[in-house]
Amino acid sequence: MSATLSLVIPAYNEAVRLGSSLRTSIDYLRDAWPGSEIIVVDDGSRDNTAELARQTFKENGNLRTSVISYKSNLGKGRAVRLGLLAARNPVVLFSDADLSTPITETPKVVGPILKGECDLTFGSRALDRQLIGVHQPWRREQGGRIFNLAVRLATGLPFWDTQCGFKAFRMNVCRPLVEAATVDRFGFDVELIFLAYKAGLRLREIPVRWDHNEGSKVSVASDSFRMLNEVGLIRQQARRGVYDKAIKAVGETVKDRGPELR
Numbered sequence: 001m002s003a004t005l006s007l008v009i010p011a012y013n014e015a016v017r018l019g020s021s022l023r024t025s026i027d028y029l030r031d032a033w034p035g036s037e038i039i040v041v042d043d044g045s046r047d048n049t050a051e052l053a054r055q056t057f058k059e060n061g062n063l064r065t066s067v068i069s070y071k072s073n074l075g076k077g078r079a080v081r082l083g084l085l086a087a088r089n090p091v092v093l094f095s096d097a098d099l100s101t102p103i104t105e106t107p108k109v110v111g112p113i114l115k116g117e118c119d120l121t122f123g124s125r126a127l128d129r130q131l132i133g134v135h136q137p138w139r140r141e142q143g144g145r146i147f148n149l150a151v152r153l154a155t156g157l158p159f160w161d162t163q164c165g166f167k168a169f170r171m172n173v174c175r176p177l178v179e180a181a182t183v184d185r186f187g188f189d190v191e192l193i194f195l196a197y198k199a200g201l202r203l204r205e206i207p208v209r210w211d212h213n214e215g216s217k218v219s220v221a222s223d224s225f226r227m228l229n230e231v232g233l234i235r236q237q238a239r240r241g242v243y244d245k246a247i248k249a250v251g252e253t254v255k256d257r258g259p260e261l262r
Contacts, residue, residue, distance in 0.1 A: 003091070003110075003114050004033060004035040004089050005093055005106075005110055006087035006092040007037070007039070007094075008087060008094045010041045010043055010079035010080050010096075011043065011045065012049070012073060013047050015052050017213075018040070018053060019056050021099045024103060025095075026038065026056075026057075026060045026063060028104060028106070029103075030062055034062075037063060037065060037087070038063060038064075038065050039066050039083045039086055039087060040053040041080070043070075043074060050067050068082055074184055075184030075185040077181070077185055078184040080094050080188060081188070084171065084175075084178050090171055091110055093109065093168045093169075094165070094167050094168075096165030100166075100211055100212065101123050101209060105208045108208055110168050113168055113169075119170045119173050119201040119254070120167070120193070120196045120203050120204075121167065122161075122164060122167040122205055122206065123161075124159070124161040124206060125208075127160060131207055131210060132209075132210050132212075134212045135212055136212045137212075147224060148161055148162060148163070155194050155234065157193060157197055159203075160205065162190050162193050163186075176250050177195040177196055177247075177250060180195065181195065183233065186226070188230075191230070198243070199247045200250075201250065
């Protein structure tokens with residue numbers, strides 16, 4: 001691949017897994033996307049996540065790397081947005097720290113953006129469940145399906161999986177939406193996709209490989225309820241016009257999306 005991209009990895013208490021996933025990501029990007037960068041956003045971890053990331057970057061050079069770290073746990077959504085806005089390349093991929101979707105799936109979501117076909121793409125576990133290697137526990141998987149059905153009903157989004165942690169953004173058009181987003185916890189995916197959909201961006205849900213990894217920070221009971229509340233908040237804010245300025249700004253931008261990215 002001749003293009004470069006930025007990889008953003010939000011991390012909260014990920015010292016056990018991050019070293020391995022970072023080395024895997026570094027090796028892949030160095031070979032397949034030379035000149036790219038990796039940004040780890042340490043979301044107020046209580047372990048040595050930030051120190052481990054810095055040491056791993058020091059031992060595995062030849063890529064632009066950075067670690068954004070702060071003391072308070074502000075939420076995954078806030079971490080992802082900070083990483084997206086700090087990225088220096090025109091296309092940014094956000095990936096979960098556990099690499100539940102293998103980093104080798106990158107071309108599936110980045111390719112349509114580089115070709116000028118899409119502005120925001122996101123991996124999906126729902127479109128082809130044969131690509132799921134290790135499934136979540138039954139209760140969690142059913143909870144995810146119910147949540148995504150609720151999202152479709154509440155927002156009008158025509159997508160089946162908004163929560164897979166593997167999304168790519170064409171930042172010159174997505175930036176105003178990222179800046180306008182307000183949801184800091186696990187409903188942030190829905191908000192970003194909702195804003196992009198309302199702004200008329202070209203979105204694509206793409207089936208990707210996926211394996212459940214133990215150690216999820218999501219609680220089926222409390223976090224599912226919180227995410228549904230956040231979806232309700234998104235609807236309320238849309239009705240109050242909170243997002244109108246950003247959506248209008250994006251509408252002006254997409255009039256000149258430009259040719260294929262290089």
